[in-house]
Amino acid sequence: MKQLKVAIIGQGRSGYSIHGTYLIDDTERFKVVAVIDFIEKRRLLAKERYGNHVVTSDNYKDLFGMDIDLVINASYSHMHYSVTKDLLMHGFNVLTEKPFCGTADEVQNLIDTARKKKRMLAVFQNSRFTAYFMKVMEILESKVLGDIIQVSIDFSGYARRWDWQTLQSHNAGNLFNTGPHPLDQALQIYGEGMPKVKAFMRRVNTFGDAEDYAKVILYGENKPIIDVEVTSCQGYKPYVYNIQGSKGALTGTMTKINWKYFKTEELPKQKLLLSFDKEGTDIPAYCAEDIKWYEEEWTSEGEKYGTFGASTRRYYDMLYDHMVHGDQLTVTAEQVKKQIAVIEEAHRQNPLSKKF
Numbered sequence: 001m002k003q004l005k006v007a008i009i010g011q012g013r014s015g016y017s018i019h020g021t022y023l024i025d026d027t028e029r030f031k032v033v034a035v036i037d038f039i040e041k042r043r044l045l046a047k048e049r050y051g052n053h054v055v056t057s058d059n060y061k062d063l064f065g066m067d068i069d070l071v072i073n074a075s076y077s078h079m080h081y082s083v084t085k086d087l088l089m090h091g092f093n094v095l096t097e098k099p100f101c102g103t104a105d106e107v108q109n110l111i112d113t114a115r116k117k118k119r120m121l122a123v124f125q126n127s128r129f130t131a132y133f134m135k136v137m138e139i140l141e142s143k144v145l146g147d148i149i150q151v152s153i154d155f156s157g158y159a160r161r162w163d164w165q166t167l168q169s170h171n172a173g174n175l176f177n178t179g180p181h182p183l184d185q186a187l188q189i190y191g192e193g194m195p196k197v198k199a200f201m202r203r204v205n206t207f208g209d210a211e212d213y214a215k216v217i218l219y220g221e222n223k224p225i226i227d228v229e230v231t232s233c234q235g236y237k238p239y240v241y242n243i244q245g246s247k248g249a250l251t252g253t254m255t256k257i258n259w260k261y262f263k264t265e266e267l268p269k270q271k272l273l274l275s276f277d278k279e280g281t282d283i284p285a286y287c288a289e290d291i292k293w294y295e296e297e298w299t300s301e302g303e304k305y306g307t308f309g310a311s312t313r314r315y316y317d318m319l320y321d322h323m324v325h326g327d328q329l330t331v332t333a334e335q336v337k338k339q340i341a342v343i344e345e346a347h348r349q350n351p352l353s354k355k356f
């Protein structure tokens, strides 16, 4: 089995805890040969984890000239574009963390550069491969819920935050940080075309200057209304997905989904009436009927690596099969360009003063 030589830029919650944790578990297919981080103790942590032979540095330019199949760019979000561009220019295949870039123009520039240099450009949209989202897509595609009228996606919680993920200067805030997960899913549901965007963003309890409340509504002709919330002031969490369809409905979390639907041919026959009386009386009443619902349930039981770990593994399966066997990359830079355009438009509608 071909083993790909990998470098990781950034040894933080992503580079160390997500990518590193996965890669040390898949040594048949991947070998970490270099780790870059500004912080010395994190470089030492890398030596401890991967062995003394691993090259470490505080400057990603030290990778230039090394024999590396794949560079994972898990640097700070505002560095994704410039670092990925430089790596592509120097002939590397790059997997960039979300958020891919700060603007859709930057995404297009990376796409053009990768094409020119004949290198792979991939984006780590791991939420595309979560079991709950794959189940939601399967149910939508089965059409049991009929036409989809509204999809509400809620990635919120209640939290205060005081790290770099609160700074506009770092391409941070809830929409750039958490937003790429639900927005990537939302755009898969939306399908072809660029949605119209209506967004609301607020600063509530943040210590930085980027928003910690974001609501984004995507809509378009003959498309469902998709309502995405990424707020840090939601203390009660009813669902991650809530879907309204013309023949049924769905509600679900990342571990359990319930959905119900009716069969049109089994509905009681009705015709329009202007007023109703309670049967057998002259007492006014509302119209009501018994619908025979078919109810189903899915749970994530059996997800070997948990919701997050399993999605990382599926992402790397896709990436490896692309790099080694020439299979299609199912998450493409072109798709993610749309997501960045949505985020850009949301920011355009909600300018926030800069404090730092």
Ligand SMILES: NC(=O)c1ccc[n+]([C@@H]2O[C@H](COP(=O)([O-])OP(=O)(O)OC[C@H]3O[C@@H](n4cnc5c(N)ncnc54)[C@H](O)[C@@H]3O)[C@@H](O)[C@H]2O)c1
Residues within 6 Å of the ligand: 009, 010, 011, 012, 013, 014, 015, 018, 036, 037, 038, 039, 042, 058, 059, 060, 074, 075, 076, 077, 079, 083, 097, 098, 099, 124, 126, 177
């Ligand atoms: N896909 C996901 O689920 C997921 C989860 C967490 C973070 N992320 C993304 O990963 C990126 C990193 O976030 P994090 O939470 O790991 O941050 P972090 O603060 O935990 O760690 C970042 C590390 O990278 C180092 N670093 C940053 N830029 C560098 C550069 N140019 N050269 C050398 N070292 C550099 C820093 O010194 C730090 O140690 C962000 O873009 C974030 O959005 C994605």
